[in-house]
Amino acid sequence: MASAFKLLHDKTAIIAEDGAIIMHADISDFSLAINKAIQHRCLVFCLCQNTVGSLCGYISFISGRIVPVMLDANVDSGFLAGLIKLYKPQYVWLPDHRIKEFLPVNIIFSRHKYSLIELYSDGYFPLHKDLAMLLTTSGSTGSSKFVRISYENIEANAASIADYLSIDEYERPITTLPMCYSYGLSVINSHILRGGTILLTSKGLLDADFWKFLKTYKATSLAGVPYTYKILHKLQFSRMDLPSLKTLTQAGGKLNNELNKEISRFCSSSGKQFFVMYGQTEATARMSYLPPQDLSTKQGSIGIAIPGGEFSLIDENGKEIKEHDVTGELVYKGKNVSMGYATSYEDLKKEDENHGTLHTGDLAKRDSDNYYFIVGRKRRFIKIFGNRINLDETESLLENIIPDCACGGEDDHMIIYITDKTRIAEIQNFISVKTGINPTAFSFRQCAEIPKNSAGKTNYSDLDIS
Amino acid sequence: MTNIEKYEQIFITVFGVSEGELKKLTYQGVEAWDSVGHMELIAKLEDTFNIMIETDDMIDFNSFLKGYIILNKYGIRF
Numbered sequence: 224m225a226s227a228f229k230l231l232h233d234k235t236a237i238i239a240e241d242g243a244i245i246m247h248a249d250i251s252d253f254s255l256a257i258n259k260a261i262q263h264r265c266l267v268f269c270l271c272q273n274t275v276g277s278l279c280g281y282i283s284f285i286s287g288r289i290v291p292v293m294l295d296a297n298v299d300s301g302f303l304a305g306l307i308k309l310y311k312p313q314y315v316w317l318p319d320h321r322i323k324e325f326l327p328v329n330i331i332f333s334r335h336k337y338s339l340i341e342l343y344s345d346g347y348f349p350l351h352k353d354l355a356m357l358l359t360t361s362g363s364t365g366s367s368k369f370v371r372i373s374y375e376n377i378e379a380n381a382a383s384i385a386d387y388l389s390i391d392e393y394e395r396p397i398t399t400l401p402m403c404y405s406y407g408l409s410v411i412n413s414h415i416l417r418g419g420t421i422l423l424t425s426k427g428l429l430d431a432d433f434w435k436f437l438k439t440y441k442a443t444s445l446a447g448v449p450y451t452y453k454i455l456h457k458l459q460f461s462r463m464d465l466p467s468l469k470t471l472t473q474a475g476g477k478l479n480n481e482l483n484k485e486i487s488r489f490c491s492s493s494g495k496q497f498f499v500m501y502g503q504t505e506a507t508a509r510m511s512y513l514p515p516q517d518l519s520t521k522q523g524s525i526g527i528a529i530p531g532g533e534f535s536l537i538d539e540n541g542k543e544i545k546e547h548d549v550t551g552e553l554v555y556k557g558k559n560v561s562m563g564y565a566t567s568y569e570d571l572k573k574e575d576e577n578h579g580t581l582h583t584g585d586l587a588k589r590d591s592d593n594y595y596f597i598v599g600r601k602r603r604f605i606k607i608f609g610n611r612i613n614l615d616e617t618e619s620l621l622e623n624i625i626p627d628c629a630c631g632g633e634d635d636h637m638i639i640y641i642t643d644k645t646r647i648a649e650i651q652n653f654i655s656v657k658t659g660i661n662p663t664a665f666s667f668r669q670c671a672e673i674p675k676n677s678a679g680k681t682n683y684s685d686l687d688i689s
Numbered sequence: 690m691t692n693i694e695k696y697e698q699i700f701i702t703v704f705g706v707s708e709g710e711l712k713k714l715t716y717q718g719v720e721a722w723d724s725v726g727h728m729e730l731i732a733k734l735e736d737t738f739n740i741m742i743e744t745d746d747m748i749d750f751n752s753f754l755k756g757y758i759i760l761n762k763y764g765i766r767f
Contacts, residue, residue, distance in 0.1 A: 430716075457747070655721075
């Protein structure tokens, strides 16, 4: 039985919000029970939240060779119904409060406030033998395209992350990111692999219970996207006394220089380590990290490839760039490069299409010490709160409700250009529901018409946006 | 505008709720009042009332009604 996880029976896997302790052995039991209920390799929608039921379900599926599709437990029900038609999962593993959406329903298994319900009992279709799970590219609900992740991908990425962060059984990361998001999941995978203990909470940084939980159970590390660090800054994090916390990691977009300096200073003065990292879901999670000792000399750098990985740069003709300080597309090679994409259940039988090489779509350059710096993006997308949002896809989504629009803006702030400002509230609500992103991330500008070039394509430079 | 009106208007604008919903409004009680919405709320309150809200108060600020008590500490009278 190929599996990414070895469950080390005498280790504590999870401490839950309420103090409940879940041992690796408990997860083994859970896994046996749920896999006995399912009995064969098939596709399961896993509606994720940072709770015991959700996490035990995920680990059980992976170790039992059941293929989970990792979705947010708050996924919009209309969107979920569409995904179910496209992917025909045999089961859905979901929090009990969402069962009512599926009535009448056949409940196969229930534990820890989660239930497994049966959807398609006869719809058998082939799953490639290496396929371990599906992850969304944006971490949000905007797209029905998923990344096909193999067992080898999970294991390779978790092992190299555990190596460069020196993760051992004494580590206690506190969850700050959703487990359906590749970065959040990588924290879980790398710690389960090395016998660390996950401090599992669905509370956020703005909840007093989060800080109480962190202090009581002595969290040793915390992971954040740039927005997490903006909140920490606002909370005057550097004045907090958190002696147990030894490691901070950051990924999911570029942290602005001032915040980067502030966090670096805080960490070096309080004996903590700060790791700036870079990755994509297409590479399971991580591709590079900046060793903490290089923070001041290589500010703004994504660092070097993770153990077992390799970077190169190519020019517009696909030719490798050997010189320093020349911009090209960043290409990554490693065992964590995913098998490819899926847009429906029919793609789940497909072979590995990437063969270990990922063209990241990010433009980068390399300095004389072979450290990499991201300088831009090939495609039009921005990152909002760590989620990658494709601007062209957002425009097509909006065209369902308005005739014409253009999207631009910067990380954490999308600007939507429209011609009819009376509909702002309606559009803001629509886009927020569809993407699962807070409405304040979207702002609006009115223009008389959306400028087009002769081919009918939007002329973004005339909108004064890039 | 009175301080009460200003205070109410901030919640209505930031979370897109109606006046009738205000008294029952709690952190994470509506979708828009998540961590992002919360930071927006705090920023708007600080700008409008020209105050700096302390970390502990920022975290304690978990409902519309609780906010009255917290802002009171900063000398805002309703």
